[in-house]
Amino acid sequence: MDRIVFGDNQFFGINHMSEEKAQSQAERFKDDDAILDVIDAACACGIHTFMFSTHERVAGLCDRFRSRPDKYSDLKLCPSIPYAYKYANAVNEKGILGAVNEFLFSGQGAGKAIHTIIRGGMSVINKDMVEVMKLLIDADMRMFQGLNVQAVFLQNTVTDMLLGFRVKEVFVQYANHISKTYGVDPAFNTMNMPDLVDFLLDCGIENPIVCSSINKAGFAMNPSRHAYERCLAEKRFRPMAMSVFASGAIRPREAVEYVCSLPSIQSIVFGASSRSHIEQTKDLICSCWEEMKKLEPAMRG
C-alpha cells in the first residue's frame, strides 16, 4: 500500500466540519471533468493511489480511466464498499426487494435470501446471507473491472454494525471472498479501531489493513486516543490513518507530525480540491516521515 492515498470525500459533498462547505464542494464537482482535473493534479504530484466509495458517479470515472490507459495506467484504486446512501435511497424509493433487484439483477434469488434474513435476523448466519453479501460485493465491484485494485475496504457503516453483532463468520467470509475473487487484500474502515483489530485477529484475519480516524484531537477515535495509541504500539496490523486534520480543526504541521510520530502507520489518506493544497499536504507528509525516520534510532536507543 502506498504511503499516501488520496480520498474522495470532497468530490461528493462530504465534509464533517460544515454542511455549507459540503454543499459548495458538491456544486464545484458536479461535473466529472472537475473531479478528473483534481485526480490529474494529484497524479502530477506523485500520488497514484486513490480511495473511492462506490457512489454512482464513480462508475463514470472508472469508464474514463479505462478509456485512457495511456494516461491512467499507473492508477491504483482502493474501493470502499458499499456506498450506503445509494442503497438507502433505493430502499426509500423502491422498497427493499426493489432495491435488491436493482443492484443484484436477480429478483427471485435475492427475494428468497432477503426473506431468510428477515425471518431469522442476525441469529441466522447461514449460507444464504453470505451469498447475498458476496452478490452485493460483486455488484459494487463491477465498476472497477479492468482497473488496478490494491485492496477492497469494507465501509465503516457495515464494519461497525457487524462488529457490534460480533459476527465472525461474515468477516471471515468477506475476507476470503475478496482474497479469492479479486486477488487483493481485504481491508476495513472503522470508527472503533482497537475493538475491530482485536476482533479481526480473533477471527484469524492476520495482519489486517484497518483504516480509521487518527488525529491529534482524538476526533472520532473511539473509545479514546489513548486506546488507539496503545493498539498501534501493541498489535500487529497495517493501520491507515484518515481524518488526520480532523476536518480542518488541527493546524496541518501539528496534525501530520502527530500521525507520523505514531508507530507502524502504513499510509495516510487525505483529500483536497486544488493542486497547491495537494502539493503542500503531500510535501508536508513526506517531510514529516523523513524527519521521523531520522529520529527513530535515537528513540530506540
Place this chain on the structure above:
Amino acid sequence: MSTTFAYKGGMRGNLLANWSDPSYRKPSCQFEALGRMGKIIADLHSYKVFFSYAPNLDGFTQGWNQRSYTLFATPVRFFVRGFEFTRQLDHFIDCVVEGRPCRICSFEDGFTTDTMLQRIRADGESRGH
C-alpha cells in the same frame, strides 16, 4: 418538513428536517431559535450563535460564533452510525446504575417530543399538507 414554533415569551424557532430530498446527501436536520438578543442555528455538523451584545461567556463574543462538532464531540465506547445512540444508551444505564434522575432527555422529554410531532402533523393536515 419545515415548521415554525412561536413561544409565549416572544421567542420563535424554525425546524427543518429532510430525509428524502436528492439535493441533500443524507437525512439532514436544522433548527433556528430566534430571540430578541440573538439567534442560534444548529445542524448535524455545527452550531452558530449570534449575540447582539457582548455575552458573559468564555470563548464567545458579540456577533457570530461558530463551533464545529469535530471540536466538541467526545468519543464513545462504541460508535455505530453516530455518537448519539451510544451516548444516550450509556447515559440511561448510568442513571439507573447510579440511582440518579435522568436529566438529559428523560421519558417526559420523549413524551413531549411525541406530542410535538403529533401537533406538527395535525397542523400540517389542517393546512391541506
